Amino acid sequence: MNPGELVTFFFLFTTLYFEVFLLVTFLENRKEMGKETLTPEYFPSVTVAVPCWNEEKTVSGTIQSLLSLRYPKEKLSIIAVDDGSTDGTWHALQEFKNHPQVRLYQKENGGKFTVLNFAITHSESDLFGCLDADSYVDSQALLRIVKRFENKKIMAVTPSIHILEPKTPIELLQKAEFTLSIFIRKVFALLGSVYITPGPFSFFRREVFAEIGGYKHAHNTEDMEIAMRMQKAGMKIDNAHDAYVYTHPQKTVYRLYRQRLRWIHGGFENLLDYRSMFFKKKYGNLSYFVLPAAILSVCSGLYFVAFALWNVVNFASGKIAEAEVIGAEAFAPSIHLNWFFLNTNPIGIISAILLLLSLSTILAGKYIGEKTALPSRDIIYFILFYGILSPFWLIKAIWNTALSRKTSWR
Amino acid sequence: MNIPDYRKYILVFLITGAIFATALYVSNLINNKRVAELRSIENQIAINILSSETQYSLLAERSCKDLRENSALSSELNGLTERLSFTEKSLGTKNEEVITLKRYYSLLQIKDYLLMKRVSEKCGIEPITVLYFYSNKGDCPLCEKTGLVLDHLRSQYPQVRVYAFDYNLDVSAIRTLISLFRVENKLPALVFGDEMVVYGLSSTDDFEKALPVLKKLKAEKEKEELQAQSATTSIEKK
Numbered sequence: 001m002n003p004g005e006l007v008t009f010f011f012l013f014t015t016l017y018f019e020v021f022l023l024v025t026f027l028e029n030r031k032e033m034g035k036e037t038l039t040p041e042y043f044p045s046v047t048v049a050v051p052c053w054n055e056e057k058t059v060s061g062t063i064q065s066l067l068s069l070r071y072p073k074e075k076l077s078i079i080a081v082d083d084g085s086t087d088g089t090w091h092a093l094q095e096f097k098n099h100p101q102v103r104l105y106q107k108e109n110g111g112k113f114t115v116l117n118f119a120i121t122h123s124e125s126d127l128f129g130c131l132d133a134d135s136y137v138d139s140q141a142l143l144r145i146v147k148r149f150e151n152k153k154i155m156a157v158t159p160s161i162h163i164l165e166p167k168t169p170i171e172l173l174q175k176a177e178f179t180l181s182i183f184i185r186k187v188f189a190l191l192g193s194v195y196i197t198p199g200p201f202s203f204f205r206r207e208v209f210a211e212i213g214g215y216k217h218a219h220n221t222e223d224m225e226i227a228m229r230m231q232k233a234g235m236k237i238d239n240a241h242d243a244y245v246y247t248h249p250q251k252t253v254y255r256l257y258r259q260r261l262r263w264i265h266g267g268f269e270n271l272l273d274y275r276s277m278f279f280k281k282k283y284g285n286l287s288y289f290v291l292p293a294a295i296l297s298v299c300s301g302l303y304f305v306a307f308a309l310w311n312v313v314n315f316a317s318g319k320i321a322e323a324e325v326i327g328a329e330a331f332a333p334s335i336h337l338n339w340f341f342l343n344t345n346p347i348g349i350i351s352a353i354l355l356l357l358s359l360s361t362i363l364a365g366k367y368i369g370e371k372t373a374l375p376s377r378d379i380i381y382f383i384l385f386y387g388i389l390s391p392f393w394l395i396k397a398i399w400n401t402a403l404s405r406k407t408s409w410r
Numbered sequence: 411m412n413i414p415d416y417r418k419y420i421l422v423f424l425i426t427g428a429i430f431a432t433a434l435y436v437s438n439l440i441n442n443k444r445v446a447e448l449r450s451i452e453n454q455i456a457i458n459i460l461s462s463e464t465q466y467s468l469l470a471e472r473s474c475k476d477l478r479e480n481s482a483l484s485s486e487l488n489g490l491t492e493r494l495s496f497t498e499k500s501l502g503t504k505n506e507e508v509i510t511l512k513r514y515y516s517l518l519q520i521k522d523y524l525l526m527k528r529v530s531e532k533c534g535i536e537p538i539t540v541l542y543f544y545s546n547k548g549d550c551p552l553c554e555k556t557g558l559v560l561d562h563l564r565s566q567y568p569q570v571r572v573y574a575f576d577y578n579l580d581v582s583a584i585r586t587l588i589s590l591f592r593v594e595n596k597l598p599a600l601v602f603g604d605e606m607v608v609y610g611l612s613s614t615d616d617f618e619k620a621l622p623v624l625k626k627l628k629a630e631k632e633k634e635e636l637q638a639q640s641a642t643t644s645i646e647k648k
Contacts, residue, residue, distance in 0.1 A: 012430075013426060013430060016426050016429060016430070017422060017423065017426045020422050020425050020426050020429070021418075021419075021422045024418065024421070024422055024425070025418075281413075281414070284413055284414050285414050285415075287414075288414050288419070289414070289419070321554065321555060321558065322558050324555075324613075325555060325558045325559050325562060325612075325613065325614065326558065326559075326562045326614075329562075340444060340447060340493055340496070341496055342440070344436070344437050344440040344441065344500070345437060345500060346433050346434050346437040349433040349436060349437055350429070350430065350433045353429060353433065
C-alpha cells in the first residue's frame with residue numbers, strides 16, 4: 001500500500017466511523033423520533049426577538065406567523081428591532097405598532113448580536129428566543145419547544161429548520177442540506193453535543209444570559225459561540241425535531257457562497273477560540289467525537305475533492321490522448337456489461353458504502369423532519385452539486401482563517 | 411456531566427472495521443475470480459493452439475482454409491488482452507498473479523506467432539504481424555499512446571495481428587525474441603513482418619507510413635462500407 005492509499009483509507013475510515021456513529025445513535029433512539037410531542041403542562045412566559053435589517057419584504061410575514069402561534073396570548077410577546085435599516089423595514093413594522101403583543105424598537109446599526117442583547121434587556125420572560133426576519137414558524141412550533149423545557153436540566157432548545165418552498169435546483173439543493181442538518185442536529189442533541197443554537201427559533205431559559213452573559217460578535221456566528229459557551233458552562237441543549245421553522249433559501253449560487261463562507265469561517269474561528277474544549281472528559285461526546293469530527297470532516301472533504309479532481313484530470317487527459325490517436329471515437333461511451341470490468345477496488349467499494357450511508361442520513365433527516373423517508377429530487381441535486389460547490393467556500397474560509405481575514409455578513 | 415459512552419465508541423469502531431474488512435474481502439474475492447477467469451481463458455487458448463498445431467501436422471489431409479479459420483489468435487486472444495490489461499491496472503504491475511498470467515500470455519502469443527508463420531509458409535498467405543515491445547515501468551512515455559493506436563488498428567483491421575510483449579518481463583522466450591530481432595531498449599519498439607524494427611511510433615500516420623499495407627486495407631474497408639451503404643439505399647428505395 002503506497003502513502004497515498006494509506007491517507008485515502010485513513011479518511012475513508014474516519015468518515016465511515018462518523019457516519020456509523022450517527023446512524024447507530026439514531027437507531028438507538030428511533031422510537032422517540034416517531035412520537036408526537038404532547039402539549040406542555042404549563043406555559044412559561046416567552047419573548048421572541050425579531051432582529052430586522054433591510055427586511056421590508058419579509059418581516060411582516062415573519063411577525064404574522066409568530067402571532068399565529070398556538071400559545072396563550074398573554075404569555076407571548078414579540079420584540080421587533082430595526083437595526084438601522086436603510087430600506088422600508090421600519091415602515092413595514094408600523095403595521096404592528098398597536099398590537100398588544102408586539103413592541104417595536106429602532107436603533108443604530110450594530111449587528112445581530114447587539115439586537116439580541118438589546119431585546120434581552122427589554123424582556124423579562126422565562127424563555128427568550130429569536131426568529132430571523134426572513135423565517136416563518138409552524139403554529140405548533142412553540143408548544144413543542146416549550147414541552148422540551150419541562151426537563152429542568154434543559155437550558156436551550158433548537159428547532160427543526162426547513163427550506164421554504166424550494167423550486168430551483170439551487171434551492172432544492174439547500175432543502176436536502178437542511179434535511180441532513182435536521183438529522184445531525186437531532187443526533188448531536190441525543191449525544192449532548194449541540195454546538196449551534198441557530199438564529200431561527202432557538203430558545204433559552206432566562207438564567208442562561210444571567211449566568212454566562214449575552215451574545216457576542218463571535219465572527220458573525222453568535223449562534224455558535226453562545227452554544228459553545230453554554231456547553232463549556234455544562235448547560236444542556238436539546239432539539240425539538242417536530243418544531244418546524246421555515247426559512248427562505250439563498251436564491252443564487254453567489255448568495256449561497258457568501259452565507260456559507262460566513263458560517264464556515266465563523267465556525268473555524270469559534271473552534272479556534274474554544275480549542276481548549278477538545279479532548280476533555282468533562283465535555284463528553286462534544287469533546288471526543290463531535291468537535292474532532294468537525295475538523296476531520298473538513299480535512300477529509302478537502303482531500304476527497306482533491307482526489308476526485310485528480311481522477312477527473314487523469315481521465316480527461318487519458319481521453320484527450322486517446323482522441324489524438326483515434327479521433328472523436330474516444331468520447332463515445334464504452335460500457336462493459338461484463339462483471340469482469342466492474343470497479344471492485346476496495347476504495348471504490350467503501351466509497352459506494354459511504355454514499356449509501358450519506359443517503360441514509362438524509363432519508364433519516366426526512367423521517368425526523370417530515371415523517372417520510374421517500375427519496376426526492378432535492379437529494380439528487382444535493383449529491384450531484386454539493387460536492388462541487390462546497391469546496392469553494394470551504395477553501396476560502398480556511399484561507400480567511402489562516403490570514404485572520406474578516407468575513408462580512410452579506 | 412455528559413459522560414461519553416465508551417462502549418459505543420468501541421462498538422462503532424468494530425462496526426466500521428467490519429465494513430472495511432468486508433469491503434477488502436469482497437474486493438479480494440472478485441479479484442481472485444478475475445484471475446481464475448483469466449487462467450481459464452488462457453488454458454482454453456492453449457488448447458486451441460495445441461489443436462491448431464495438431465491440425466498443422468495433419469495439413470496434408472486438411473485444407474489451408476480450415477487452418478486459417480481455426481487460428482487461435484482470434485477474438486479470444488483479443489478479449490484476453492483487454493481483460494489482462496484491466497486486471498493489471500486493478501492489481502498493479504508488481505502483483506505476482508498478474509506477472510504469472512502475463513508470462514503465460516506472452517508464451518501463448520509466441521506460439522501463435524510461430525504457428526501463423528508456418529501456416530503462412532505452407533499456405534502462401536502473408537499475415538500482417540506486428541510485434542510490439544513496451545514497458546510499464548514508467549520509462550516509456552510513448553508506450554500508452556502506441557498501445558492506443560495498436561488497439562485501434564486491431565479493432566479496425568482484424569487482419570492485423572498484434573503481439574504485445576512487456577520488454578522487462580522475465581521470460582526466456584521473450585529474451586530470445588529480443589535478441590533475434592536485435593530490439594534495443596528504446597521503447598516503444600515494433601517489429602513489422604519479420605525484420606523491420608522501428609522505434610517510437612505513436613500515431614496512426616506513423617503506422618500507415620511504416621506499414622503501407624494499412625492504406626490498402628483502409629481503402630478496401632471504405633469500399634466495402636460504400637457498397638453496403640448503397641445496398642441499403644437501394645433496398646430502402648424499393
